[in-house]
Amino acid sequence: MHRCGATVRTNSSVESLLTKDGCIIGAQVPRKTQAIIKAPYSSSSRKSRNDSKLYQADAVIIATGGLSYPATGSTGDGYRLAKDVGHTIIPTRPSLVPVKTSGETAQQLQGLSLRNVEVSLYVDNKKAAKRFGEMLFTHFGLSGPIILSLSRQVVEEIQLKKKVEISIDLKPALDEQKLDMRLLRDIEKNGKQRFKTLLKELLPRKLIPVCCDLVKIDPEKIGNQITSDERKRLGRWLKDFRLEVNGFRSYEEAIVTAGGVSTKEINPRTMESRIIKGLYFAGEVIDIDADTGGYNLQAAFSTGWLAGKSAAK
Numbered sequence: 001m002h003r004c005g006a007t008v009r010t011n012s013s014v015e016s017l018l019t020k021d022g023c024i025i026g027a028q029v030p031r032k033t034q035a036i037i038k039a040p041y042s043s044s045s046r047k048s049r050n051d052s053k054l055y056q057a058d059a060v061i062i063a064t065g066g067l068s069y070p071a072t073g074s075t076g077d078g079y080r081l082a083k084d085v086g087h088t089i090i091p092t093r094p095s096l097v098p099v100k101t102s103g104e105t106a107q108q109l110q111g112l113s114l115r116n117v118e119v120s121l122y123v124d125n126k127k128a129a130k131r132f133g134e135m136l137f138t139h140f141g142l143s144g145p146i147i148l149s150l151s152r153q154v155v156e157e158i159q160l161k162k163k164v165e166i167s168i169d170l171k172p173a174l175d176e177q178k179l180d181m182r183l184l185r186d187i188e189k190n191g192k193q194r195f196k197t198l199l200k201e202l203l204p205r206k207l208i209p210v211c212c213d214l215v216k217i218d219p220e221k222i223g224n225q226i227t228s229d230e231r232k233r234l235g236r237w238l239k240d241f242r243l244e245v246n247g248f249r250s251y252e253e254a255i256v257t258a259g260g261v262s263t264k265e266i267n268p269r270t271m272e273s274r275i276i277k278g279l280y281f282a283g284e285v286i287d288i289d290a291d292t293g294g295y296n297l298q299a300a301f302s303t304g305w306l307a308g309k310s311a312a313k
């Protein structure tokens with residue numbers, strides 16, 4: 001940036017934008033926040049009468065990020081700055097965020113990570129989405145890649161006060177019939193073992209007491225005494241281990257913020273505001289959010305590149 005002639009000012013939190021006749025003319029920074037200045041003042045800056053500094057500019061890019069992970073500098077200021085000059089802000093909410101579940105099941109399984117499971121999202125008893133991969137139990141509920149990727153929809157449905165459930169298919173490679181045959185085979189082969197010992201072939205150790213509890217089979221019951229009803233119950237549970245979702249974690253733990261400056265008010269060819277000439281937007285402050293996998297960073301880089309090029313013109 002220095003090689004290209006840019007001046008970098010850290011600890012210079014922009015407080016407000018300056019506009020005139022629908023055009024940007026600069027930005028205002030309270031003096032007290034300017035602690036470190038890494039390069040000489042630009043000639044276009046001047047002191048204001050109060051304790052702020054005014055930066056004159058015919059182009060300004062808002063790239064202030066969202067509200068998530070405030071520890072990384074996210075303040076939500078960009079939403080206020082944009083709103084103050086007339087932009088519409090689509091209501092913000094946490095996304096790629098862990099979810100909270102009712103009861104104590106998740107807490108009992110805290111720290112357990114499941115791989116190669118299929119998770120389905122049920123909204124008002126209807127299957128709304130599914131993901132395959134890895135998930136994690138925490139002291140408050142569920143996290144891990146496939147849960148985070150379902151979380152945008154979870155947050156929306158919870159906010160609409162819908163009934164939201166997560167169903168975990170612990171044996172996605174087997175359909176119900178094949179799974180039942182496998183259970184039958186296992187029970188016949190190890191008929192003298194206790195139920196809790198039989199389960200070691202099927203489940204991670206931590207899940208065994210939870211399974212016995214939820215399928216209501218005595219863990220001490222001898223294998224060949226397990227009834228076909230009980231075996232079918234176990235099969236159904238292995239394919240549909242359900243947890244009720246009753247909330248989601250806060251912005252502090254959300255990887256990205258959904259909502260933001262309405263895309264309808266931004267020219268996608270330049271990233272320039274359709275409301276204020278010379279004002280541009282880049283990154284998470286815009287109403288864009290994506291799945292995990294680098295797509296949010298890519299969105300920030302691409303819109304940043306385009307906004308920078310356009311503003312420089």
Ligand SMILES: Cc1cc2nc3c(=O)[nH]c(=O)nc-3n(C[C@H](O)[C@H](O)[C@H](O)COP(=O)(O)OP(=O)(O)OC[C@H]3O[C@@H](n4cnc5c(N)ncnc54)[C@H](O)[C@@H]3O)c2cc1C
Pocket residue numbers: 012013014015063064065066068069072073074075076077078254255256282283284285292293294295296297298300
């Ligand atoms: C823990 C974590 C993991 C993530 N992992 C991934 C991932 O694997 N893949 C992926 O694609 N995305 C990931 N993301 C999301 C991704 O990092 C963000 O979407 C992206 O960094 C947004 O870039 P941005 O430039 O818009 O905003 P930010 O990177 O948030 O930068 C905004 C900057 O603006 C500054 N600022 C705020 N207010 C003001 C103000 N008033 N004046 C001046 N400056 C201000 C802030 O201090 C900050 O430096 C992750 C995020 C987190 C928190």
